[in-house]
Amino acid sequence: MNHPLLRIAVPTPLYRSFDYLPPHNVEPSKLHAGQRVSVPFGRRTTVGVLLEVVTHTDIAPQKLKRALKLLDDTPVLNNDILAMVQWASRYYHHPIGEALATALPVLLRQGHPPTVTDTTAVRLTATGQAVDPATLARAPRQAAVLAALHSQPEGVERSALDAPAAVLRALSDKGWIEIFTRQVRPQPGNAESGTAHDLNPAQHKAVDVLLAGLGAFHPYLLEGVTGSGKTEVYLRLIEQVLARGQQTLVLVPEIGLTPQLVTRFQQRFPVPLAVLHSGLNDRERLAAWQQARSGDAPIVIGTRSAIFTPLARPGLLIVDEEHDASLKQQDGFRYSARDLAVWRARQLDLPVVLGSATPSLETLYNVEQQRYQRLELPERTGVAQLPSYRLIDVRHQKLEHGLSAALLSGIERHLAADGQVLLFLNRRGYAPTLMCYGCDWVAECHRCDARMTWHHSDGRLHCHHCGSQRPVDQTCPACQGSDLHPQGQGTERVEQALAEHFPDVERLRIDRDTTRRKGALGQLLERARQGRHQILLGTQMLAKGHHFPNVTLVGILDADHGLFSTDFRASERMAQLIVQVAGRAGRDDRPGQVLIQTAHPEHPLLQLLVTHGYRAFAEAALDERKAARLPPTTNLALLRAEATDAGAPVRFLEGIQERIGSGHAVEAWGPIPASMERRAGRYRAQLLLQSDQRGELQQLLGQLVRQLEQSPDTRKVRWSVDVDPADTF
Ligand code: ADP
Ligand code: ZN
Ligand code: ZN
Secondary structure (H helix, E strand, O other): OOOOEEEEEOOOOOOOOEEEEOOOOOOHHHOOOOOEEEEEEOOEEEEEEEEEEEOOOOOOHHHOEEOOEEOOOOOOOOHHHHHHHHHHHHHOOOOHHHHHHHHOOHHHHOOOOOOOOEEEEEEEOHHHHOOOHHHHOOOHHHHHHHHHHHOOOOOEEHHHOOOOHHHHHHHHHOOOEEEEEEEOOOOOOOHHHOOOOOOOHHHHHHHHHHHHOOOOOEEEEEEEOOOOOHHHHHHHHHHHHHHOOOEEEEEOOHHHOOHHHHHHHHHHOOOOEEEEOOOOOHHHHHHHHHHHHHOOOOEEEEOHHHHHOOOOOEEEEEEEOOOOHHHEOOOOOOOEHHHHHHHHHHHHOOEEEEEEOOOOHHHHHHHHOOOOEEEEEOOOOOOOOOOEEEEEEOOOOOOEOOEOHHHHHHHHHHHHOOOEEEEEOOOOOOEOEEEEOOOOOEOEOOOOOOEOEEEOOOOEEEOOOOOOEEEOOOOOOOOOOOOEEEEOOOHHHHHHHHHHHOOOOOEEEEOHHHHOOOOHHHHHHHHHHHOOOOEEEEOHHHOOOOOOOOEEEEEEOOOHHHOOOOOOOHHHHHHHHHHHHHOOOOOOOOOOEEEEEEOOOOOHHHHHHHHHOHHHHHHHHHHHHHHHOOOOOOEEEEEEEEEOOOOHHHHHHHHHHHHHOOOOOEEEEEEEEEEEEEEOOEEEEEEEEEEOOHHHHHHHHHHHHHHHHHOHHHHOOEEEEEEOOOOOO
16 A cells, blocks of 8 residues: 655654645645645644655554645745755754744744735825925934935835834824835845945955855855955855856844845845845745745845745855854754854855854864865955054952043043044943942842842843843842942943043943834944944944944953853853954054953963964964863763752753763763753753764764653753753853
8 A cells, every 4th residue: 555645744842753644635746845734733733844755654544644734836845955954953953843843934834825925015105205304303213214215216115114103104194105015026236336346365366266166065264354355255256156047145143134234235236135034024034035935036145044045046155254153043943054054055065155253163173174165364455454452451450430541541542533432341231230238238130040230221120131120129138228339330331431431422322222122223333333423332232243434442341251251162252252343443544452451461362362363362272172172173962951940950960861871982071050050930950961973972862852752850841952052051
């Protein structure tokens, strides 16, 4: 009996696929891997993905259920994506059904057809066209909408307009705009406005090598100092890929995908661009995904999950800022989009370009092992020079709200010379601690092993780990005294200090609190870029990829965070952040200076970084990793466990450790409580697995997850596997 059976990935946390009879009245010739099928599962009906058509199953015939409906005539996922997700589900030990669900846009997961045909758009009416936005000074948001619509007579997608509903309603009540439904189509570029630069010799050399490599698998590291023109190299390469009639997929970190970057691509190429980021609604996401899959959009640009976008005619993959931690998913399906990009490029036999000014040690190790080819852009473009560094020793000094005298006088000097100043502090809020001077009590979160941050803007204490809030204590709960004081500083407090110290100087603060509103980050960055604000202050949102031509001084308020952390990657992260922030200085014709406040100016890695640069730092850090047998020279996986019961996670992991035993090629370290043991009311612990032999580690993990899946303990303890973890605390 050779009846076809459907092997289907069903979104459930089980590590297996499920076999079904085909739906009634479906010709076997109509069945293809990658189609969606609605199936009965337990008491519900769900949407699964057909993995393969088979003729044999271990399920007893009377237990075999019938699939309900074939949802697609042609597969929504092509073989390329199916193969990649299946591989990733094995490599990262994540259930196949959930992995495939992660790969699909939400609407497809829910069974929606793969095409989105209409969308809501906004355009000016004839009356509106006659209104000059400049006359609306009292309603700046309405003016901004009118200005945006003036340049787009056919209208703009509702969601692309950064405006609250009330603003649009006001404009539509005046009869100035019209909100209408239209067909979805990709946004064409506007190629007249962007011109290509003449390449400098290093760019030329890189482009020549990359062009010669089109059409076959080649992994490259494009290592270019900040402002060396990496993006220009990508653009030249994409131009040729377009000429070959092929598509390019560009992955960028979450913070890197700014309107500026998209505009730069749109200005260069007169072709539709599909942009995939977390700010899209479900319909927009599906529309962009569909444009990539159909080939209507020759350029696809997106954050991490865009790696799962099918492409009709793939020609090139680019991962910009390949070192960025946001390319690794930190929960659920814990994949690395960068590593999957390399895997996908190999499978499709295409080049993949990993770009960074501060490459990850993983990628540098791959270069050392001659698996990746390195292309270098050692100098900034044009006349711009790399900035000079100076360490400011903050021991034995009184700081004024976190600002040393040397930094304050540096700010003064640069402002007087008409330079813009960028200050970096990776801590938002007013103060990270509220302390009682009477008894040393500090305000802690009731649900986490963490201190509460005092926020001045709303006068409340916030936990940055679980989001809980409460009013600021007026008296000390321990000694009833009223001698409570903020300790340390966040961006709000530094901003206040700057206001007092430089009352006539404009300031712009960019952190999560000032950018909550959709589109706010883009607006603030644009204002920063125009140089109207002389002091820019912010967290890492301000650090990455932006081009602020007028910044001449960068001040790093606290460099010590990464030096003594329990996470072995902390010093690498700190070095990358310092170099990236520093890279905002002196990007135009005026030289830049970087002042770094530290209580450990003699630290060898910090010294190496500021005197010899990132490459020297990275080589020393890689040697340390080799000596300590840490990644990338060995393989790690982390088993995490959490529970509401304090002792349960460690006990659970001890059980696993016993099961693993000793004398293997895999060593198990721990279990130990996480460095913040309690978070959002749950206790957490981890067991670290390490091996020089990836195959052995993989095999062991495979056995473990199959056992854990069956284990009765898992009703009380939530566990997860993280292969190649980005964070180990
Ligand atoms: P990166 O991506 O390496 O930070 P960009 O590609 O953003 O660098 O380039 C930095 C700046 O230099 C941009 O303003 C870009 O337009 C300009 N640029 C790039 N290549 C050249 C070149 N060959 N000559 C002059 N300017 C260039
Ligand atoms: Zn007290
Ligand atoms: Zn908390």
